[in-house]
Amino acid sequence: MHFCDLKLPNSAESKIWEKAKKLVTSNAYILGSEVNHFEDAFAHYCEAKHSVGVATGCDALLWAMEALGIGKGDEVITVANTFIGTVLPILRVGATPVLVDCDPITQQIDPEQVAAAITPRTAAIVPVHLYGRLAPMDELFAIADKHNLFLLEDAAQAHGSRYKGRRAGSLGKAAGFSFYPAKNLGAWGDGGAVTTNDKALSKKISKIRNYGQEKKYYHDTLGWNSRLDSLQAIVLSEKLKLLDQWNENRRTVANWYYDRLKDSEFCLYHERSENEAVHHLFVITHKNRDSIQEKLQSKGIPTGIHYPVPIHQHKCFADHSFAKEEFPHAERQGSELLSLPMHPNLTESEVDEICECMIKL
Numbered sequence: 001m002h003f004c005d006l007k008l009p010n011s012a013e014s015k016i017w018e019k020a021k022k023l024v025t026s027n028a029y030i031l032g033s034e035v036n037h038f039e040d041a042f043a044h045y046c047e048a049k050h051s052v053g054v055a056t057g058c059d060a061l062l063w064a065m066e067a068l069g070i071g072k073g074d075e076v077i078t079v080a081n082t083f084i085g086t087v088l089p090i091l092r093v094g095a096t097p098v099l100v101d102c103d104p105i106t107q108q109i110d111p112e113q114v115a116a117a118i119t120p121r122t123a124a125i126v127p128v129h130l131y132g133r134l135a136p137m138d139e140l141f142a143i144a145d146k147h148n149l150f151l152l153e154d155a156a157q158a159h160g161s162r163y164k165g166r167r168a169g170s171l172g173k174a175a176g177f178s179f180y181p182a183k184n185l186g187a188w189g190d191g192g193a194v195t196t197n198d199k200a201l202s203k204k205i206s207k208i209r210n211y212g213q214e215k216k217y218y219h220d221t222l223g224w225n226s227r228l229d230s231l232q233a234i235v236l237s238e239k240l241k242l243l244d245q246w247n248e249n250r251r252t253v254a255n256w257y258y259d260r261l262k263d264s265e266f267c268l269y270h271e272r273s274e275n276e277a278v279h280h281l282f283v284i285t286h287k288n289r290d291s292i293q294e295k296l297q298s299k300g301i302p303t304g305i306h307y308p309v310p311i312h313q314h315k316c317f318a319d320h321s322f323a324k325e326e327f328p329h330a331e332r333q334g335s336e337l338l339s340l341p342m343h344p345n346l347t348e349s350e351v352d353e354i355c356e357c358m359i360k361l
């Protein structure tokens with residue numbers, strides 16, 4: 001049994017090799033038509049006007065913030081229970097991350113705490129669509145509008161999810177996606193994209209990720225080398241065609257879990273009915289998480305912990321002011337959550353086996 005299965009249908013894999021061969025013979029390795037094609041297809045998929053391919057999901061958030069002029073003296077509010085890739089870009093642009101706790105029921109950023117964390121220096125809010133579920137965008141928009149703040153989606157785990165009918169990546173001023181291989185849409189290596197409805201912003205980011213140039217060797221702004229690889233664009237374009245079906249399969253798997261575990265002692269989290277989660281991860285909580293994980297491991301059932309350490313407790317942040325703060329819900333999540341196997345090829349009998357094993361523990 002796999003925790004995450006990255007297998008592709010043979011036909012899609014053959015198509016990728018075919019296109020890759022063409023690319024290699026054409027020597028067009030950097031940017032060019034394959035990247036352009038993927039950017040257009042991904043923007044269309046996200047129902048956003050523009051998409052810019054970059055090297056990683058971390059870079060997507062970084063360049064979005066840089067292009068928006070967020071930097072030294074600014075504060076950016078995000079949530080304590082996320083992957084470090086949400087927070088590092090805030091620091092890299094020179095801004096100060098301001099952490100808030102999550103809602104204990106939804107595991108998503110708590111809007112009341114966001115409202116309480118606003119100061120005259122707040123420039124942006126970065127909600128994370130954690131596990132492929134949706135952050136409470138209406139509540140966050142109300143706060144962002146009131147205080148004139150940017151709302152930047154961290155959509156690294158949410159390719160294809162919908163908030164009240166609208167796709168992740170089309171909701172905020174911009175969104176950062178990761179194409180790390182295990183994501184719902186994953187490359188055969190690293191990759192990322194920014195989506196936005198703002199043409200000028202997308203142009204700015206296109207320049208930044210390509211050494212600050214539009215015309216070769218004419219560098220108008222200080223940029224960086226952070227381009228989406230053309231070979232990865234080929235992989236992503238082919239996989240994008242399968243994404244809706246894969247997400248549908250993930251929803252079916254999630255429903256099997258909900259059904260089998262509904263009367264169990266495990267705490268399950270449901271998406272609000274008006275939203276469509278894409279179940280990047282299927283996360284439950286239990287007080288005896290560690291022993292449950294060990295027992296499942298002994299039966300050959302792989303699990304994960306996303307994430308064991310909340311942001312403020314990482315050693316690398318020891319010198320930051322938020323290191324001294326307490327976020328009890330995020331801390332409890334870290335010690336109680338368990339990610340069960342989740343991927344589009346998981347079968348009903350595998351889910352039965354996992355759940356029977358969990359219930360008998």
Ligand SMILES: Cc1ncc(COP(=O)(O)O)c(C=O)c1O
Binds near residue numbers: 056058086179
């Ligand atoms: C929530 C979140 N934010 C940001 C990132 C950063 O993406 P990447 O690993 O592609 O840089 C990830 C990816 O793992 C993530 O899960």
